[in-house]
Amino acid sequence: MIPDRPVPLVNLPNILTVSRILLVPIGLIFLFQGDGHEPWWRVAAWTIFAIAAITDRYDGHIARKRGLITNFGKIADPIADKALTGAALVSLSILGDIYWWVTIVILSREIGITLLRLALLRYEVIAASAGGKLKTFVQICAIGLYVLPFPGFLEWFRFGFMALALLLTVGTGLDYIVKAVKIVASGRKRATNKTNSTESA
Ligand SMILES: O=P(O)(O)OC[C@H](O)CO
Secondary structure, eight states: OOOSSOOOSSOHHHHHHHHHHHHHHHHHHHHTSTTTTOHHHHHHHHHHHHHHHHHHHHHHHHHHHTTOOOHHHHHHHHHHHHHHHHHHHHHHHHTTSSOHHHHHHHHHHHHHHHHHHHHTTTTOOOOOOHHHHHHHHHHHHHHHHHHSOOOGGGHHHHHHHHHHHHHHHHHHHHHHHHHHHHHHHHHHHHHHHHHHHHHHO
16 A cells, blocks of 8 residues: 555554564563573563564564554564564573574674664665565574473474574575675666766767
8 A cells, every 4th residue: 555645654564563672672671580491581582582583473564564664663673573583582591591692693693784784774675575574583583492391301302493493693694695685786886877968978
């Protein structure tokens, strides 16, 4: 749906996106209560994490349905996701639940792609791809399983989710890099064509 008037910056999808960022410190406060492994505080942290994850499901959906898509939303939505998953991953590594290398690989991809997105703003906004959205969903499920107090015999289950999250994280990261190279190359080509036509005029 194409809106016939400018889209206001303060709209429901953007409010949901910003709320996701604001929920992060609350979840962390709950997670670090006691020695960081108190079952009920873990459940409380998971609940905040789940609410934040639900806002991720709905902000994009509402924006598309009501024609409330803004460039702010396109940039802030993935950043909010990264704040949520990044903070949770670092915290879980500090608490000894997730290997640091897993957190470092995921964070490097997330920060790298965010910087790439910002650097290419003058060409175009690279919105989240379908693969990127799936990656975030699987990451959130995997992290959620690590936040919850979990019986040891089901360890392989959350391990499998995290392995899938890692694969999708790296795979979609490479996909964005290929897209970025194409955008820059076509931008250069357009600029060169423009210069040539000005010279020959
Ligand atoms: O793949 P990214 O980095 O664009 O992230 C996808 C978003 O988190 C989807 O909401």
